[in-house]
Amino acid sequence: MKIRNTDGEGEKIELQMTPMIDIVFQLLVFFIMTFKIVAMEGDFNIRMPAAAPQAAPPDQMEFPPMKLYLSANEDGTLDGIRLNEESLPTIQHLNSRIQELIGTDGGPSRETAEIEVGFDYDLHYEWVIGAITAVSGTKDAHGNVVRLIEKIRFNTPESPNE
Amino acid sequence: MRIKKQKSEILEGDLTPMIDMTFQLIAFFMVLINFTQSETNDMVQLPDSALAKPPDSQLENLVIIHLGQDGTAVMNHTEVNYLGLRHYLDVEYYRIDVQTTDNPKQTTIVIRAHKAAKGGMVQELIQICQEAGFENFALRAEENINSAPKYITPLGG
Numbered sequence: 628m629k630i631r632n633t634d635g636e637g638e639k640i641e642l643q644m645t646p647m648i649d650i651v652f653q654l655l656v657f658f659i660m661t662f663k664i665v666a667m668e669g670d671f672n673i674r675m676p677a678a679a680p681q682a683a684p685p686d687q688m689e690f691p692p693m694k695l696y697l698s699a700n701e702d703g704t705l706d707g708i709r710l711n712e713e714s715l716p717t718i719q720h721l722n723s724r725i726q727e728l729i730g731t732d733g734g735p736s737r738e739t740a741e742i743e744v745g746f747d748y749d750l751h752y753e754w755v756i757g758a759i760t761a762v763s764g765t766k767d768a769h770g771n772v773v774r775l776i777e778k779i780r781f782n783t784p785e786s787p788n789e
Numbered sequence: 790m791r792i793k794k795q796k797s798e799i800l801e802g803d804l805t806p807m808i809d810m811t812f813q814l815i816a817f818f819m820v821l822i823n824f825t826q827s828e829t830n831d832m833v834q835l836p837d838s839a840l841a842k843p844p845d846s847q848l849e850n851l852v853i854i855h856l857g858q859d860g861t862a863v864m865n866h867t868e869v870n871y872l873g874l875r876h877y878l879d880v881e882y883y884r885i886d887v888q889t890t891d892n893p894k895q896t897t898i899v900i901r902a903h904k905a906a907k908g909g910m911v912q913e914l915i916q917i918c919q920e921a922g923f924e925n926f927a928l929r930a931e932e933n934i935n936s937a938p939k940y941i942t943p944l945g946g
Contacts, residue, residue, distance in 0.1 A: 644804055650852070651808070655818070658819060659818060662821065665829070668841060669845065669932055670841070670899065671838075673928065676924045693816050697876075703907065727834070748912075749908075749909065750907070750908040751904065751906070751907070751908065752836055752908050754908070755908045756838050757926065758838075760841075781912050
């Protein structure tokens with residue numbers, strides 16, 4: 628059977644690029660407009676049942692919970708830190724002191740150690756998070772996180788005028 | 790003077806490199822686009838922390854509460870003063886208890902508070918959540934890439 632040669636032999640088939648480029652640019656604009664650099668977020672978990680039955684009075688417990696109190700200046704910045712009635716000048720000192728306490732053999736281990744955090748009503752939340760960061764862990768020379776106290780809870784809130 | 794008639798020709802630019810680049814840009818933005826922005830709120834600027842690492846596994850049962858500097862709380866797109874959240878928390882507790890198979894006591898309340906919010910407000914918010922029956926809380930902070938926590942000497946020493 629003979630096949631006829633078509634007239635358009637050797638002709639280029641031209642694709643219509645314009646609609647595709649239109650759509651592609653619209654997609655590009657959409658993604659550029661919706662793009663937003665968001666910093667990664669993480670959580671500090673605290674478990675606080677409303678009426679936690681206490682296993683034993685604090686004086687009979689092997690390791691009573693540590694008490695941390697942060698006092699505030701009038702403008703809401705940090706004024707002072709008290710850990711078990713011991714006054715500490717900075718949050719870095721708090722971190723070092725917690726490392727000493729958790730690291731010693733006679734002290735509570737990381738799993739059993741517990742800390743109760745209290746603070747002035749007006750203290751800015753960023754200082755609270757700073758203190759929680761200091762008691763919950765530290766970073767070693769290689770940047771790895773070393774966990775310290777895992778059980779963190781807040782004390783009963785005070786009223787603003789107290 | 791005689792002007793030569795020029796032959797009309799269609800100039801065809803090579804579109805392939807441009808399309809290649811454009812597709813690569815689209816692929817880049819598609820990969821990086823973050824659809825979890827519904828968890829964020831513009832009124833909240835989180836405090837930063839060196840230890841605030843994103844969790845390995847996503848928390849499943851959670852209720853997110855945003856707390857602004859002025860005490861405005863946002864929960865499930867409802868904006869109310871944080872002291873008036875109790876009703877909404879009760880409703881949420883009931884909804885989880887009845888409409889889902891989850892235990893509401895295992896639900897985590899994620900608190901996204903503004904860094905300049907008063908700490909006492911966060912404490913009170915936690916207390917209100919406790920009264921509603923919730924027990925697990927997560928204080929959200931932003932990862933500090935410089936890994937320098939707030940080690941500033943307090944003024945009062």
